[in-house]
Amino acid sequence: MTTYIQKLKNKSVRNAEMKLSKHRELGIKSPYNVFEVADFLDTIKNSDSNNSQAETIFFSVNMN
Numbered sequence: 001m002t003t004y005i006q007k008l009k010n011k012s013v014r015n016a017e018m019k020l021s022k023h024r025e026l027g028i029k030s031p032y033n034v035f036e037v038a039d040f041l042d043t044i045k046n047s048d049s050n051n052s053q054a055e056t057i058f059f060s061v062n063m064n
Contacts, residue, residue, distance in 0.1 A: 009047060016043040 020040045023030040032040075 013044055013047045016040040020044070 017040075019032065020037065023032050023037055023040075
């Protein structure tokens with residue numbers, strides 16, 4: 001179950017990175033508005049912090 005959830009998170013991050021890349025290429029002609037781009041950036045930035053938090057929590061539970 002956790003591997004499935006991890007794959008979903010990775011897929012959402014890859015999609016956000018792809019859409020952000022498309023936005024950069026198209027510039028003004030991009031179909032994405034400011035709020036969507038901010039959501040893409042949040043998805044990418046929060047994925048790194050969530051992974052490290054989950055690992056530390058599980059590590060501490062395993063040590064007890």
